[in-house]
Amino acid sequence: MTIQEARKYGFDSLEKTSPSALLDSDVLLGAVSGFSKTDLIFKRERELSCEEEEKFVSYIAARKTGLPVAYITGHKEFYGYDFLVTPDVLIPKPDTELLVEKALEIVKEKCGGNHLLTVCDMCTGSGCVGISLLLECEKFLPKEKLPLVVLADISSSALNIARQNVNMLFSSDAGLLYLRDRVRFVRTNLFEAVSGSFDLIVTNPPYIPSKEAHDLLKDGRSEPILALDGDVNLHGDPTGEDDGLGIMRNLVPQAVAQLSPDGVLIAEAGEYNAEMTEYIFRSSGLKDTKIFRDLNGDLRDIFGRKA
Template sequence: MTIREYKNQIIKTISSSASPQLDAEILLCHFLNYNKTQLLMNQNQELSDATKTKIDDAVARRATGLPIAYITGHKEFYGYDFIVTPDVLIPKPDTEILVERAVDVILSMMDARGENLLTVCDMCTGSGCIAVAVAKTLLEDERVPAEQLPKFTLADISEPALDIARRNVAALLGDRPDSTLILSRFNFVRTNLFDAISEAIKYDVILSNPPYIPHTMVDELLQDGRSEPRLALDGDITIDGDRATNDRGEPADDGLAIIRNLIPQAAAHLAPRGSIIMETGEYNAEATAEFAEAAGFNTEIHRDLEGQLRVVEIY
């Protein structure tokens, strides 16, 4: 069977996917070690039985709803190739808005504060995609010498997630001539929000993509077999691991339980003139901003690529 014939067969098998043709091309490129141009140039190539068996297994898993990124172990985010496993959320394009804003804020702070190294915390770091994308973007800016790269703390409640974050830092920042210096700027902390971080430690910038999806929406998302960790999605689970309740004692379903705890904890660890930049849902961004304003902060909400309220900046 040729690559072209097999691609058509894959498309039929995973026709329920939102993007069967793209999925088929990604799987073929991954297992054949081709880029898209090479795939097109070799579409009349015959597939070996061994290769086809490997791809058959991947196609079967994709047909169950398992995301492509979990099958290939990789996902592009902000132009960089990240390692992903079912232990972490798959990086989403909307989160790139948070990275863009974080880079702008950090560059402005660097201009204002001279040679003093800034400190950045990426709370609920997951794969580490936010912190790593911010760091790589800063290092690609000619205004930022490696010696001025901020110190990054990547924090998460999940040790398996932190392992993936460590791998991404090493893979994406460890191949530079100055990698020893760069890697020394990264610290990893297993913690339930800020519980394991000393009250004396303050950060100039706190970044976070916390669990913020309402409980019933998580149920719907996970029904399609996407297999992302509920712990990283469900915003209605308290920091003690229980289902949150509303003012009437009913199970909460607004995705704000973690955020209600995160904002005051982050505020306590924020350096003077610091900023908190947090991803939220379009359905609870305004409520998040109201929590922050009630605590005495100013806020600004940034929209995502589809024009939805997405990133809340708190300062």
């Protein structure tokens, strides 16, 4: 099978099940062959090896079941960095890059003094937000001024993926091995096992209403329900609400308690519950609250500052 034939096979196989059939096929073919999108076009007569062809066919079969491309390849780009992903963690979404952008603004605001900044990425999942933030800080802060970043999650499996991403991205080959000393991992139910105070807390918690969260998984995408369903309490039991904010109602007051004076909380929510999330921020004592829109114009990130 040539590259050209493989692209056609992939598109034809996925056309009825994926709205991005050609893109999916090209990404999977690139993962198998090591070719870029340009290579796939200009080296279209190149023959796949038997091993590559077999793997590509199996990848296409997996995609037909609804399994996301990122889970098949095990990789997803976020904020320009390559992250490892498995069904133990949510696949990083472009909308969540806004969390990193707003967090960077706060780091730049607060990095002028002698105080070493402390950051918590709660519900970290793959670690994409906290890790990207530290990688971006490395570009403009001296080593001694880099913040300490706590990556916290209730799932030990998710923390294992976050740890693998730290080891992969903070590598000796990249000259970034020293960044590992700036990271701590904490397995915790929200802030239950987190100690200390923070200048900045960022979080992308479960915030999808329960029924919608379960409906999302019917297409075979296999993302962890634990990271989607917001209509549960601290024990994982249904709240009886249907607004996706069961976790948020517990998380925000706990976060406020662990913010330093003038500390900032930034949380991701949905277009449908961002305004209610801002109300929870205000009710928990945060000031200067505001909502930021993502690239699609949807209400996405909620900001609040501790008095």
